[in-house]
Amino acid sequence: MPVELKAKVQDAVKTAMKSGDQTTLSTLRLLLSAVQYEEIKTRRELTTPEIEKTIASLCKQRLEAIQLFEKGGRQDLARKEAAELEVLKRFLPQQLSEAEVQAVIQQTIDELGAKTTQDLGRVMKEVMPKLSGRSDGKRVNELAKALLAEATQR
Secondary structure (H helix, E strand, O other): OOHHHHHHHHHHHHHHHHHOOHHHHHHHHHHHHHHHHHHHHHOOOOOHHHHHHHHHHHHHHHHHHHHHHHHOOOHHHHHHHHHHHHHHHOOOOOOOOHHHHHHHHHHHHHHHOOOOHHHHHHHHHHHHHHHOOOOOHHHHHHHHHHHHHHHHHO
């Protein structure tokens, strides 16, 4: 874990311990554990984008859990997951707006000369590294499909 991000998380753990904020403390410990697991798996320290990918994965898990708990009528558990999600989001880079994501996708489509939805794979391959950690992959895929479908109709 890069020193600055690791220090930031560890400082947040200390602050949570001092303030008695159990939700933040348990969430940050979970985050450190997930990062350590990935480091052991890859047998090296993770880069900042890899750590952000791990955080994004944990955020995605929380979003899915929230949906399932709400569907099951368990608002208490949904609120707990939402609180954890907010803690995790503090360590992700600023998320891009839909217009900003569309601009990056459109620029990539223009650069590649993509014309149909069959070019989606090529577009996604180029776009995702540019948007890594700053936008949800599923949302990027939907926007890219829509823009390519629009290009096909022209």
